[in-house]
Amino acid sequence: MRGSYTARTAPAKTAAASRAGRxxxxxxxxxxxxxxxxxxxxxxxxxxxxxxxxxxxxxxxxGVWLANQRQRRDRLQPAQLAALATLGVDWASA
Incomplete structure (x- = not known):
């Protein structure tokens, strides 16, 4: 039968949710x-x-990861900044 589709049993993941997890x-x-x-x-x-x-x-x-975090610090969560500051990353506490 043409055009027949089965219904989804679970909702699709949103792109934003997938990116946040990764x-x-x-x-x-x-x-x-x-x-x-x-x-x-x-x-x-x-x-x-x-x-x-x-x-x-x-x-x-x-080294690259830390440089990237610094460039993107305005997008980091407060808990992420606090974790970096705890490790002594000076720009994370500013």
Whole structure:
């Protein structure tokens, strides 16, 4: 039968909801990589080309991530800024 469609059983995810989930997950991964770097190095910001290797074996471009967060700081949530400020990121507390 032409034009016959089955009804959706679950509502479709909105694009905004999907991006927010991925964005929060990426921020958390970056924050964990930055914590690992600071714990090992004792402080200071990683250089832009720094790559951190978390225990799961992946690679995280922590220096680029931190630079991106700084450029987008006006779009970060207050809790995200507070988390960065707790780690000593000076621009996050301003």
């Amino acid at each position: 964005g929060a997950e990426a921020f958390d991964k970056g924050l964990q990589a930055l914590q690992q770097y600071l714990k090992r190095e004792g402080g200071g910001a990683p250089g832009r080309s720094h790559v951190e290797r978390p225990p799961d074996g992946s690679e995280h471009r922590t």
